Amino acid sequence: MARLPVTEESLIEQYGPHLNETPAGGWGAAAEADKTVKTHCCFCGVQCGIQLKVKDNQVVGFEPWEEFPVNRGMLCPKGVKRYLQGGHPDRLLSPLLRTENGFQPASWEKSLDLVAEKIRAIQAKYGPDSFAVISGASLTNEKAYLMGKFARVALKTKNIDYNGRLCMVAAGAASRKAFGIDRAANPWSDLPLAKCVLIAGSNIGECFPILTDYVWRARDNGAKIIVVDPRATPIGRTADLLLPVKPGRDSALMNGILHVCIERGWIDRDFIEKNTNGFDAVRETVARYTPARTAEITGVPAASIERAAEYWGTAATAMLVHARGIEHHTKGVENCLTCINLCLATGKIGKPGSGYAMITGQGNGQGGREHGQRCNQLPSGRDIENPEHRRVVAERWGVPEAEIPGAGLASTEMMEAIHKGEIRGLLTICINPVVSLPDAAYTRAALEKLEFFGVIDFFMSETARHADVVLPGSLQEEDEGTVTTAEGRVVLTKQAVTPPGEAREDWRIICDLARRLAPWEKFPYACPEDIFRELRRVSQGGPIDYYGITYERIEQEYGVFWPCPSADHPGTPRLYQGGKFFHPDGKAKFHAVEYRPPAEDVDDEYPVILTSGRVVSQYLSGTQTRRIGPLVRQYPDPLVEIHPKLAAKAGLRSGDLVKVTSRRGSVTLDCQVVKTIRPDTIFIPYHWAGEKSANRLTIRALDPVSKIPEFKVCAVRIEKAV
Ligand code: SF4
Numbered sequence: 001m002a003r004l005p006v007t008e009e010s011l012i013e014q015y016g017p018h019l020n021e022t023p024a025g026g027w028g029a030a031a032e033a034d035k036t037v038k039t040h041c042c043f044c045g046v047q048c049g050i051q052l053k054v055k056d057n058q059v060v061g062f063e064p065w066e067e068f069p070v071n072r073g074m075l076c077p078k079g080v081k082r083y084l085q086g087g088h089p090d091r092l093l094s095p096l097l098r099t100e101n102g103f104q105p106a107s108w109e110k111s112l113d114l115v116a117e118k119i120r121a122i123q124a125k126y127g128p129d130s131f132a133v134i135s136g137a138s139l140t141n142e143k144a145y146l147m148g149k150f151a152r153v154a155l156k157t158k159n160i161d162y163n164g165r166l167c168m169v170a171a172g173a174a175s176r177k178a179f180g181i182d183r184a185a186n187p188w189s190d191l192p193l194a195k196c197v198l199i200a201g202s203n204i205g206e207c208f209p210i211l212t213d214y215v216w217r218a219r220d221n222g223a224k225i226i227v228v229d230p231r232a233t234p235i236g237r238t239a240d241l242l243l244p245v246k247p248g249r250d251s252a253l254m255n256g257i258l259h260v261c262i263e264r265g266w267i268d269r270d271f272i273e274k275n276t277n278g279f280d281a282v283r284e285t286v287a288r289y290t291p292a293r294t295a296e297i298t299g300v301p302a303a304s305i306e307r308a309a310e311y312w313g314t315a316a317t318a319m320l321v322h323a324r325g326i327e328h329h330t331k332g333v334e335n336c337l338t339c340i341n342l343c344l345a346t347g348k349i350g351k352p353g354s355g356y357a358m359i360t361g362q363g364n365g366q367g368g369r370e371h372g373q374r375c376n377q378l379p380s381g382r383d384i385e386n387p388e389h390r391r392v393v394a395e396r397w398g399v400p401e402a403e404i405p406g407a408g409l410a411s412t413e414m415m416e417a418i419h420k421g422e423i424r425g426l427l428t429i430c431i432n433p434v435v436s437l438p439d440a441a442y443t444r445a446a447l448e449k450l451e452f453f454g455v456i457d458f459f460m461s462e463t464a465r466h467a468d469v470v471l472p473g474s475l476q477e478e479d480e481g482t483v484t485t486a487e488g489r490v491v492l493t494k495q496a497v498t499p500p501g502e503a504r505e506d507w508r509i510i511c512d513l514a515r516r517l518a519p520w521e522k523f524p525y526a527c528p529e530d531i532f533r534e535l536r537r538v539s540q541g542g543p544i545d546y547y548g549i550t551y552e553r554i555e556q557e558y559g560v561f562w563p564c565p566s567a568d569h570p571g572t573p574r575l576y577q578g579g580k581f582f583h584p585d586g587k588a589k590f591h592a593v594e595y596r597p598p599a600e601d602v603d604d605e606y607p608v609i610l611t612s613g614r615v616v617s618q619y620l621s622g623t624q625t626r627r628i629g630p631l632v633r634q635y636p637d638p639l640v641e642i643h644p645k646l647a648a649k650a651g652l653r654s655g656d657l658v659k660v661t662s663r664r665g666s667v668t669l670d671c672q673v674v675k676t677i678r679p680d681t682i683f684i685p686y687h688w689a690g691e692k693s694a695n696r697l698t699i700r701a702l703d704p705v706s707k708i709p710e711f712k713v714c715a716v717r718i719e720k721a722v
Helices: 008-015 077-085 108-126 141-155 169-179 188-193 209-220 250-263 269-275 279-286 291-298 302-314 332-345 387-397 411-419 440-449 506-517 528-539 551-557 629-634 644-650
Strands: 035-040 049-055 058-064 096-099 102-105 131-135 160-162 196-200 224-228 241-243 319-322 355-358 425-429 452-457 469-472 481-484 489-493 608-613 639-642 657-661 666-673 681-685 714-720
Touching: 035 489, 049 077, 058 077, 077 629, 096 108, 108 131, 108 425, 108 452, 108 469, 108 506, 131 141, 131 411, 141 160, 141 481, 141 506, 141 528, 160 411, 169 332, 169 355, 188 209, 188 319, 196 209, 196 302, 209 224, 224 302, 241 302, 250 279, 250 291, 250 302, 250 332, 269 332, 279 332, 291 302, 319 332, 332 355, 387 528, 411 440, 452 506, 481 528, 489 551, 639 644, 639 657, 644 666, 644 714
Parallel strands: 131 160, 131 425, 196 224, 196 319, 224 241, 319 355, 425 452, 452 469, 608 681, 639 666
Antiparallel strands: 035 049, 049 058, 096 102, 096 469, 481 489, 608 714, 639 681, 657 666, 657 714
């Protein structure tokens, strides 16, 4: 049965009249703007520079910011349309309290008092850790720092974590294990210098479109481009070599490529000897990954594996970049470690045009994981279980070390803790777990079990609908603060407008709440820059040192790369130069990885692999981009991508409705038959909620180290819907 075509009326019915909204003030308003504000696009970790045009305290348009070196004025579809969300009618304008008659507006005093009272009551009854906080990786560094301090100093709970747990934590954990620090090794400006670029599990053309320009500049300079992906994404279709790996088999593939490099002598023995530990164990392990065996596991032809090794191993310079495609797995950390092993063994790290980077998906995916809002981490990457790290932070916060709680639960573990009654109250900011966590039905049921649930957000998200109190926070352009881009460059997002109605800047809300629960002097900030000054002081001498970075320098220098330990330090765009790593002995560590299968593999009952990801017009759970009319038009509903062979077996054609069922639930969506996916795999984008949610199907299995969920592989069956 074919679904009715998407019409203007059906779109307006689903998304509201704002679908066709022109910018506040009309299309001509931008020309008459009161001011132009240099800031950054909020919709991915590239953080392209953009100038927002403001009239009457509303963002009415934009101009390219050509001097900002990362994107030189270029923007992708999301960047071009980002300014349209501000005037949306769904914008939360006052605090809302749940009543028998639905949500009702309330004063800030009453709402904040209620939240504080509920926190105290739950903690008095069940203990401090019974109240949890989940924060966001799209928040500025200042807010990320504040959320960690708020949880540990004001709430004294160990249970604070963030939604980067759904995103980059596998890459971060692998980098810390291998290099002793968690940051992309090279600036993007190194990409065009590479003679080989290996892109593993990253749909760059849709998820980080501006980086495509860097890859193509490398290609124009003679680089070979290798893409590892079960789908021939736009970047894969222009690559020299596409390795269509079977989802969940990436570690075997990287072992196989390294096997060939070692066998053919394409490794750097001198570099290995001087700058690394642990190579022998890796060599022994990858010896078992012959091209034939690797091909059998991964579905990638042996000849392609050998070709990839040749391109990488014989190139004078090479960069390896990866994203969620290899990170969203129960062995996400292991997958990343196998990528790092390849870089280390061939000495392709810490040099111009040679290195390694993870492409963070969220706006502040890098900074969001640096400043202490993670369950196992204090600010500046300090370890919450390390006595010396705890002592330094306690001293700089002016609290007894014993009062700082230990490691808590990851956000992906908290839903289970709620089901078990270990967590009774929750405050979230800038996260939409009903859409973004795996196994959506389980998440919804958990939120309904809470004795109290408070949400800080700017739109009434699917998650906020479950809350007892909703506090209206700020859009990115309504607040100020720093963000650390995917390449490790600290940039400044400027406040272009003040929040509308009674909405407040997020940092004010957190401080207002913190001061109800802790002495005022622990949260004395009058502006985001005050928070940043404290963040810098706390970071001094730590693993992630921001001490030399100031708002003034950021503006003058188009961002500053950390580590930057002093005012006269130039910042560090490229890490590991001269083979200097961040482990105590100065060496990098190899990690031998044996391939293991996904948590849920296919069987007779569920014979098809489901993998999920993004489309170019949407961002994360879609809270913002599903409210920007022109982006909605671009890709109104999730489509199930199916290879013609699989479609033929199921009797499906493009436009048919296909029912996809996993052990967790099912969805019925439009089918799109494409040749650009493996015949054993289907793809569904995850930005939608409710009956369109891909996460009704996904599995809650977690990586044991990073606790990232296995979004990229689960078993499903498909059938034509009637
Ligand atoms: Fe925004 Fe990322 Fe697109 Fe740049 S590439 S415009 S930061 S979404």
